[in-house]
Amino acid sequence: MSRPISITIDLDAIRHNFDYAQSLAKSSHTMAVIKADAYGHGAVATARALGDKAKLLAVSSIEEAVILRQNHIKTPILLLEGCFCSSELGVVDDLNLQIVLHNQQQIQDLLNASLSAPIDVWLKVDTGMHRLGLTAHDSAQAYQQLLTSQNVRSIMWMTHFATSDQPDAPFLEGQLEHFRTAMALVSNNVSDLSFSMANSAALMATPASHGAWNRPGIMLYGISPFSQPNTLAEPLIPAMQFSSKVIALRSLAVGESVGYGATWVAQQPSIIATVAAGYGDGYPRNAKSGTPVLINGQIAPLAGRVSMDMLCVDVTHLSNIKVGALAELWGKELDVNQIAHWSDTVGYELVTRMPTRAKRSFINERTVN
Ligand SMILES: Cc1ncc(COP(=O)(O)O)c(C=O)c1O
Known part of the structure; x- marks a missing residue:
């Protein structure tokens, strides 16, 4: 198996969002x-x-x-x-x-x-x-x-x-x-x-x-431009899905730490999932502990510093997490603006600065004429 990082662009979502933009100003060109x-x-x-x-x-x-x-x-x-x-x-x-x-x-x-x-x-x-x-x-x-x-x-x-x-x-x-x-x-x-x-x-x-x-x-x-939640952005569908997988799991005792700088310390017996995605893949290094990550569809907090190729997630309260579990870093179920908020930036920056290391793939590639 190759490194499980993936960036998938849903072109139907982009078409849908364009149609929404056009519908808001019917007598303008978009x-x-x-x-x-x-x-x-x-x-x-x-x-x-x-x-x-x-x-x-x-x-x-x-x-x-x-x-x-x-x-x-x-x-x-x-x-x-x-x-x-x-x-x-x-x-x-x-x-x-x-x-x-x-x-x-x-x-x-x-x-x-x-x-x-x-x-x-x-x-x-x-x-x-x-x-x-x-x-x-x-x-x-x-x-x-x-x-x-x-x-x-x-x-x-x-x-x-x-x-x-x-x-x-x-x-x-x-x-x-x-x-x-x-x-x-x-x-x-x-x-x-x-x-x-x-x-x-x-x-x-x-x-x-x-x-x-x-x-x-x-x-x-599919990304809201607003600095506050706004119902006008609700019809938007995020086009970029950034995801990877859990590649290791370990149990930590109270007082044991995670990652560079040992900044996150277990306050209770904890289970830590290591996900194959880091700042070398476009995940922001300055995302703080607590930043949401979706593991098998359930929210869990980032634990410790993001490294170049990996990040760690506290999955203590999740049930049945195994090596190979899907980790959504942002996408349809997890708004990139949330990750941006935890990283003191905006969704614009996170999607635009994605490095080329993780190859993008496209779904719904039909051309509209
Ligand atoms: C001149 C100009 N017009 C339009 C846009 C699109 O802005 P937005 O991505 O906020 O819709 C930009 C983006 O920076 C811009 O520089």
């Missing part, structure tokens, strides 16, 4: 944000699984777009950070990509380029995230320049939210207002302009943010 290898779920497999459902895919770089095209994905692709240098515009032209414009250099490069055909551009306004984007004034100026450029086929106004995971935070309302103000600089009727604001959290909880295009990422993978 793109699929599949940057960072579809948040660790496999960008090519995700793009194939979505097929014609997703009319636009979003990635972070030319390299990510090239991989999709090399794998015969024909869906239009948006580069969320635009081009990193002017020479990338040649590839944009060749591969029929759409680009975000978030700074003056990118705008000048596009205005000066000689492209074989005009392209669709996304003009990014910084409405308060203060990461990428132009000021309201500069956006208005850029918009006028782009309108007359032979290189531009269409202009989509866009912005990105800092706090959409906390729908009641007043910050978001301020960003919406700022965005409307920016667009009002170029049009007396803002509803004449096409715009895109909503990520997953805003798509679910802030209908006022719905635009011509919404940009969900994390919810496609």
Whole structure:
């Protein structure tokens, strides 16, 4: 038997989550944000699984777009950070990509380029995230320049939210207002302009943010973007199943410890199950003792430090656990956000940073066209 670690991606779940995203904003288009290898779920497999459902895919770089095209994905692709240098515009032209414009250099490069055909551009306004984007004034100026450029086929106004995971935070309302103000600089009727604001959290909880295009990422993978439990996330189906098996069992007497640093000490006679999964497989090393693990479908607490290839679980109160028992680390029955909470991070990080050591496999691989 080989090492029993497994990462299984359910492509039906991704299709279901995409449909849910689309159902929340019926008059908007829904793109699929599949940057960072579809948040660790496999960008090519995700793009194939979505097929014609997703009319636009979003990635972070030319390299990510090239991989999709090399794998015969024909869906239009948006580069969320635009081009990193002017020479990338040649590839944009060749591969029929759409680009975000978030700074003056990118705008000048596009205005000066000689492209074989005009392209669709996304003009990014910084409405308060203060990461990428132009000021309201500069956006208005850029918009006028782009309108007359032979290189531009269409202009989509866009912005990105800092706090959409906390729908009641007043910050978001301020960003919406700022965005409307920016667009009002170029049009007396803002509803004449096409715009895109909503990520997953805003798509679910802030209908006022719905635009011509919404940009969900994390919810496609069945993971709630919210910082608090939210019923709007209940229809989501987790797509990633991260599991392994118990490879050893031992009894510990009171006072005996588990793992590196001897940080977990038995307070009662205890049974410890060793699971073949560690930080080398993507399980967070900083998960604290007590983090839930599902052993044969029953919750048991992590005991001691996670090592590179193994972790230990206190299964004292479980019945009938044997070597070979299934250990679900996260998936449909155990929300990755719970593990993230115990590890002081977010589900986004855990799924996205999965190493390649444990091979992913895919289920429900049919293509939708
Ligand atoms: C510009 C932009 N739009 C949309 C998304 C998707 O966000 P989420 O995964 O929270 O839905 C991201 C992700 O970081 C992003 O950077």
